[in-house]
Amino acid sequence: MDPTPLYLEPRLDEPLASLVESAEFLHTLTDALGSPLNILLPDQAAANVERFRAVFRRHSLSGEICLAHKATRSSAVVRRLAATGAGIDVASLGELQHALGAGFTGDRIVATGPKDPDFLWLAARTGAVVHLDGLAELDLLAELVRKHGLPRTRVLPRLSGFASAGVRVRSRRSRFGVPAAGLDRLIDALDRHRDAVDPIGTAYHLDTTSLDEKALAFEGCLVALDALRRRGFAPRAVDIGGGFGTGYLADAAQWERYTTELRRAVLGERQPLTWGGHGYGLRAEGGTLRGALGLYPAHRPLSGPDYLDRLLARTAPGLGRGLGALLLDSLGDLRIAPGRALLDQCGLTLAAVAEVRREDSGDTVVRLAAKADDIGLEDHGVLVDPVVVPRAPAADPAPAAVYLTGSLCLESDLITRRLVHLPRLPRPGDLLAFANTAGYCMDFGATRAQGRPGARKVAVHRDAGRWQWCLDDRYWPIGRTGGTPA
Amino acid sequence: MRYDSITDAIGDTPLVRIAPEVHGLRNIDLYAKLEMLNPFGSVKDRAAWNMARPRIADAQARGATVVELSSGNTAKALAVIAGMHGLRFKSVTNRMRVPEIKDLLLLLGAEIEELPGQTECLDPGLADDPLTAVHRELTAMGDAHLHTDQYFNERNTEAHAAGTGPEIIADLDGRAPDWFVACVGTAGSSTGVARVLRAHDPGVRVVGLVAGKSDFIPGIRDIDEVREVGLFDPAAYDAIDAVSTDDAVEGMVTLMRRCGILAGPTGGAAYTGAVRRLRAVDDTLTERATAVFIVCDRGESYLGYVRRHRPELFGRAAADPNTVASVSAAEAESAAALDPAAAREWIARRRPTVVDLRSPFAFRALHIEGSINIVDEVFGELVRGGLPFGRRQPVLLACPVGEQSARYAALLARMGHEEVYSLAGGIIGWRDAGAPLVAD
Structure with a gap:
């Protein structure tokens, strides 16, 4: 084994850091509720809304901060945010019903993604804003509004394929949105359906970390806003969605070192770092690396509210002024819909150690009482070490490098394909805490395969130094964490 | 010197000794190979010309476009060469972060x-590195392109094995230097020169410089990125050192000013990388002993880059008492302001000049009738230069909201x-007051 451990320690802010340290509390919870177990910190989500709001204030902008619901199925988080000034962005009928049931009124809901008539009907009925991804969707919505006597529906047409002057900035093909080149046809259609829909602004959907691409799209939305205004509409908002990102790792140097060593391993220059020599998308061809590293950039110098701040300060490529200033000049509101970034530091996933086995190959394999799909980090390309939460203090903890496997009767059920370095070898009965899973990495892809139960969810908060908890679906944001008031 | 074509002026660059009092090395003569003096401005002129030259006639016959994955100097040289030969040039890149070079x-x-x-x-559907993606796309383009393929093209290395390397030996009176230090981008110059120097004297030590992973230095790859380069062979180097943005700018300033x-x-x-390595020995x-490092290109295109990292190098603007930055929060708060209703009444009565400080784009869309548009940056200039x-x-x-106008x-x-007066609540407040x- 390589003598220097390749740690990827999680970034833990308060109160998540204290929660991970609360071994007795966490063991009590898993003893009662089983492994795996998801823990949520709803108050942290509210604090994150405030951090984004501060960026709005810095740019003198008003507008909406919406949670991208798809990032979590937690009722506690959604209900907690319903008690703030935030909105919510729902991508299905089920999410819309959940948001309404959690206390969001229609005016604070945005319906997005592929939409069926039933989804559109309920959205329009309850007064939600509807993202429009195409002319057909617009026709369908207008027809529903007229046929069923629904209120005139506020819409945000989503645009894509923005043209740039000089340098051609390519963006990945998006499944969502109307090509910006077809803006006139879109406005014609909105004009035809003026009685049924009210375009309150424009939007884009871009899956990229590139500020340049976003700046181009942002500017394209401002130009489209102006075009709508010229045709007699009164649009107010630009919706830039999310994609601000989260930093999962505490230490940039660890991430840099790990990714370099991974490349060396793929090139065969060091011992493998992964199960079966998996390359996370990289491969060696004649001594040269090919392929793309299919990993989330887990250490990000710029993420969340800071990323938004930088985007707003960015100069628009054509109009030559800061994007935030341009939006403000245009008397526009900003709408954002972060998922991951709004759920940063909002939860963790616990899994109990079922077995620790030393194999003949020399590898140590730690089997967890959880399936790989219960811990979505790997599926989303996020590499981060779990924290060992010991059942009892060890006399002499020894560092270890282990593979983490799941509980399914299936070869591929690996919690992660990489060799995980830990400061202490886990023992059966210990817990592994996977931090910062609340956004996308908790229940996004969890299954009940092989009759294994899904993880229970609990919401916690700290009150006078003591952790209080309740089941996620018993949580309501009325000053106590579920249960009976003390 | 008389030439028939500018491409004949490529190569034969000077080797200039760096004064010992600058680098402080007592036992080593340090020389700079001034590749910046190539006609299009960089070391890449050699590779670009060597890669393109044999295929130009054919490309002209086919009407092909020259294509390269480049963010800077190779693109620059190829753009010139393509233009001179009536060909179009397209640069595909994910690394173009220097706006001046883009322009x-x-x-x-x-x-x-x-x-x-x-x-x-x-x-997971996005499985390709940029190089592979471009290769695949070019295949789809058919034969309408001439892809110079600098990261894999052996003629890149060869340009330096035939030119840069022998020139260094000739200028050192037939001796190879004891050390050769070069930054690694395509690895063409470092590998090509190293090959020649080693053949001449196996004792030469070759140091490759790569960027630290969190640093961006135009033209240099980081330790991971070089592994995607076909021409890169770790065995070609005795050592690979990392250099930082600070190193780059510090070295640039030393070379320029001293x-x-x-x-x-x-x-x-x-x-900087050469001196650090040599100081240790x-x-x-x-x-x-002697050492040679390569000066790849000139500094003028990187003023914005340097300013971002070391603004103090550009000095500070002379203190002007009348800038908007000098207005304190308390001063701004106590500025005379009118709410929309009062402003409307005052406009009707006094017929003031109404100055809208927003961008022309927003002004055209909606503004107060009769107002004039002077965007705040320009207004700031006028305050100093004359209103x-x-x-x-x-x-x-x-x-927009009455903050800037109050200042x-x-x-x-x-x-x-x-x-x-400042319009309290700004144009947004004006609009919300009905x-x-x-519009124009």
């Missing part, structure tokens, strides 16, 4: 395509303007 390429007639950034949500060499950041990084030497109205002229300043109103009052706005 220069556009001026040279290049077409630039920027590849999309990394996805925020992991998409050696008269107007190098860019890559040359600066090579200087200087005291152990018993006889004189287009006198001190007794009544003025109403308007911005300017305070500033103008301080400068003796008698009747200046006051009329007009």
